[in-house]
Amino acid sequence: MRYDNLIWDFDGTLFDTYPPMCRDLRAAMGALGVWFPMEELLARFTSSRGEVLAFCAAGTGMTAEQTDQVYRAWVAEHGQPPALPFPCVPELLARFQAAGGRNFVFTHRSGSVHTYLAQAGLTGYFTEVVSAGTVFARKPDPAGNEYLITKYGLDRRRTLAVGDRELDILAGRSAGVDTCLFSAAPAKTAADYQITEFAQLAALTGLPAEE
Template identity: 70%
Template sequence: MRYDNIIWDFDGTLFDTYPAMCRDLGKVMDSLGVPVPQEDLMARFTVSRKAVLTWCGEQAGLPPEEIDRVYRAWVAEHGQPEAHPFPHIREFLARFQAAGGRNFVFTHRSGSVHDYLAGADLTKYFTDVVSAGTTYARKPDPAGNNYLIATHGLDRERTLAVGDRELDILAAKNAGIHACLFSPEPQETAADHRIRELTELDDLVSLDG
């Protein structure tokens, strides 16, 4: 195989969480008396959580920290939104692991990432999962990537990070590993590779080679 290790982002890469997150944040904004279009939330979620909270704060005339507090309180009351892995993820993870590859996660999401993975019966496919914002600095800081590389003895030349946002790509490049942008939309990127569909990963990592 071309790569022995893959460090995955979670939201928008492994799991299709953005639609539910946009729905819930939209309800929070409604409760503040400031309805906003879902497409405006989605456009900013796909940049970063900070971007969407800052924009919502501007619409409501509130600091982004207050929007974040209200949103977290809403989630605490109603529970994490339902979300599922993207198509082809389960099959790819299993085949990559069976071929000797190792899967890791470096995400901004905290403890709930384990709940989502366990609920989809995917935990067994991952060697380690680390969260930014709790133990490690947030992307594009490479701290989480560097921890995984050092702890598990990963060869940087044979390690690929897969993410849907440019901050994922920059976190990978800052760690000296290869980066793959997963996005159906064309955009400027520092990534070494880009894919529109996850099925393209088979050829990218030379899974059958």
């Protein structure tokens, strides 16, 4: 294979979490009497969480931090929204591991990432999951990538970081690994590769053909 290690982002990469997160954010803001169009929230969430919180804050008269507190309180009351892996992700994880590769996660999400992975039966496909914003600095800081590279002796030349945001790409490049942007449409990016669906990642990583 071309790569022995994949370092995955979680939200918007492994799991299609942005739409349900936006629905919860919209409901939380709606409880305050302010309703935002879903497409407006989703476009900003896809860029960054900070951008969508700032957008909502401007529309409600709150600060971004206050908006985040309202959203987190909503989730605490109603629970994490259900979300599924993107198509082909479970099969790709299994094939990559079976071929001798190792999967890792470096995400901004905290403990709930383990719940999502367990519910989808995917926990066993990952060597380790690390969270930015808790132990490690948030992306584009490469601290989480560097931790995984050092702990597991990963060959940077045979490691690929996969994410849906440019901050994922910048974190990977800063760690000296190749990078792949997952995006539904072509985007301006510093990534080494772009894919629009995960079936394309099999060829990119050099996975053996399925028998």
